[in-house]
Amino acid sequence: xxxxxxxxxxxxxxxxxxxxxxxxxxxxxxxxxxxxxxxxxxxxxxxxxxxxxxxxxxxxxxxxxxxxxxxxxxxxxxxxxxxxxxxxxxxxxxxxxxxxxxxxxxxxxxxxxxxxxxxxxxxxxxxxxxxxxxxxxxxxxxxxxxxxxxxxxxxxxxxxxxxxxxxxxxxxxxxxxxxxxxxxxxxxxxxxxxxxxxxxxxxxxxxxxxxxxxxxxxxxx
Amino acid sequence: xxxxxxxxxxxxxxxxxxxxxxxxxxxxxxxxxxxxxxxxxxxxxxxxxxxxxxxxxxxxxxxxxxxxxxxxxxxxxxxxxxxxxxxxxxxxxxxxxxxxxxxxxxxxxxxxxxxxxxxxxxxxxxxxxxxxxxxxxxxxxxxxxxxxxxxxxxxxxxxxxxxxxxxxxxxxxxxxxxxxxxxxxxxxxxxxxxxxxxxxxxxxxxxxxxxxxxxxxxxxx
Numbered sequence: 001x002x003x004x005x006x007x008x009x010x011x012x013x014x015x016x017x018x019x020x021x022x023x024x025x026x027x028x029x030x031x032x033x034x035x036x037x038x039x040x041x042x043x044x045x046x047x048x049x050x051x052x053x054x055x056x057x058x059x060x061x062x063x064x065x066x067x068x069x070x071x072x073x074x075x076x077x078x079x080x081x082x083x084x085x086x087x088x089x090x091x092x093x094x095x096x097x098x099x100x101x102x103x104x105x106x107x108x109x110x111x112x113x114x115x116x117x118x119x120x121x122x123x124x125x126x127x128x129x130x131x132x133x134x135x136x137x138x139x140x141x142x143x144x145x146x147x148x149x150x151x152x153x154x155x156x157x158x159x160x161x162x163x164x165x166x167x168x169x170x171x172x173x174x175x176x177x178x179x180x181x182x183x184x185x186x187x188x189x190x191x192x193x194x195x196x197x198x199x200x201x202x203x204x205x206x207x208x209x210x211x212x213x214x215x216x217x218x219x220x221x
Numbered sequence: 222x223x224x225x226x227x228x229x230x231x232x233x234x235x236x237x238x239x240x241x242x243x244x245x246x247x248x249x250x251x252x253x254x255x256x257x258x259x260x261x262x263x264x265x266x267x268x269x270x271x272x273x274x275x276x277x278x279x280x281x282x283x284x285x286x287x288x289x290x291x292x293x294x295x296x297x298x299x300x301x302x303x304x305x306x307x308x309x310x311x312x313x314x315x316x317x318x319x320x321x322x323x324x325x326x327x328x329x330x331x332x333x334x335x336x337x338x339x340x341x342x343x344x345x346x347x348x349x350x351x352x353x354x355x356x357x358x359x360x361x362x363x364x365x366x367x368x369x370x371x372x373x374x375x376x377x378x379x380x381x382x383x384x385x386x387x388x389x390x391x392x393x394x395x396x397x398x399x400x401x402x403x404x405x406x407x408x409x410x411x412x413x414x415x416x417x418x419x420x421x422x423x424x425x426x427x428x429x430x431x432x433x434x435x436x437x438x439x440x441x442x
Contacts, residue, residue: 007228039260039261039262039343039345040260040345040366040367040370040373040374041260041363041365041366041367041370067373068346068373068374068375068376069372069373069374069375070369070372070373072369072372072373092346092376094315094344094346094347121346122260122345122373122374123315123344123345123346123347124261124343124344125289125313125315125342125344125347126315126344126346126347142262142365144262144363144365144388144391145261145262146261146262148291148293149261149262151290151291151293152261152288152289152290152291152293152343153261153289153290153343154289154290155289155313167365169394170365170391170394173390173391173394173421174421200394200395
């Protein structure tokens with residue numbers, strides 16, 4: 001197993017080096033970049049669809065949609081009006097890595113882009129280890145998943161700057177407790193910025209939009 | 222990367238060898254074993270709680286609950302009346318492997334056990350590669366996750382013998398289409414046995430129970 005560990009370390013080292021190059025490149029262009037992570041089905045693509053609809057006339061977006069096997073998410077985002085959108089099909093791999101993202105970014109014209117979203121593979125474990133060169137990770141959780149998720153998958157919540165709680169319109173259909181999930185998440189990461197919203201009803205989306213606008217404004221300074 | 226691939230192959234080879242030993246041991250004791258896989262929050266632990274409540278007076282269960290960081294699930298199952306229940310905390314690893322399961326099984330007295338459930342880590346990608354010596358994998362999906370999951374995570378659905386669609390009481394709150402998810406799943410695996418149920422309302426649980434009873438009866442022959 002020693003061989004395995006050292007190879008894993010080398011892979012992560014190579015990944016982090018490349019991620020840092022991506023970060024420098026994006027910073028030079030004053031592009032805010034967010035790495036969106038969650039379980040399968042928490043609503044990453046839905047949140048991006050709503051964000052395109054709500055802010056598409058104010059911000060220029062670039063989107064990279066990672067998926068194990070299909071290009072469904074990228075297709076949904078193109079339909080939702082995204083002009084710059086690219087799929088990454090990992091072919092079985094359980095997370096995106098900096099190499100995959102770097103290749104796609106090399107092919108994209110990023111001039112004029114304000115905000116880059118990287119939608120990671122739906123997986124609450126593995127993507128936490130891989131820096132993609134983003135400014136921050138945003139972890140999505142939905143009210144149908146259970147409020148103990150931050151305790152059960154702490155690494156992802158520790159490494160995220162913000163947590164979006166989606167599907168708040170479905171609360172009351174389970175024993176999900178909003179204050180408990182926030183308390184659990186803040187135990188893991190006291191700096192977590194928290195948003196409560198429903199992509200279906202639109203409730204709570206405005207403060208998410210406001211935060212994105214603020215991040216973009218800060219990056220331009 | 223060649224080094225990485227050969228080490229991965231060796232790890233899987235060692236895993237499969239150990240899994241086969243587990244399988245022989247369980248078969249010799251006529252114990253049916255199911256490896257329960259899903260996204261985080263689909264309801265694996267809830268399904269096991271309901272199964273204990275519904276069949277606890279008919280079958281002797283042993284349960285192994287895998288988790289990245291906590292023992293929450295094993296504690297829930299003990300509360301639900303499980304006599305033989307053990308946690309496996311993977312300490313960050315994204316799936317159970319045969320070595321972890323083998324160690325726990327060595328410590329358990331399995332005499333008189335009819336049915337062993339192994340609740341895997343919540344992850345729709347990585348656990349698909351690791352044989353734990355189970356008779357079959359059962360993949361759980363919930364109606365709040367989106368009906369394209371079988372297409373997006375095909376490996377898990379290909380390697381499962383049964384698919385449980387949970388939270389059918391929450392249909393109608395999203396564009397989840399029951400016939401579409403079944404069609405998508407059967408495209409990947411035409412032999413998939415499908416159950417539609419709600420752990421919350423109890424709807425559909427009886428046919429799941431009947432199937433388990435049948436598996437146990439078959440194993441005794």
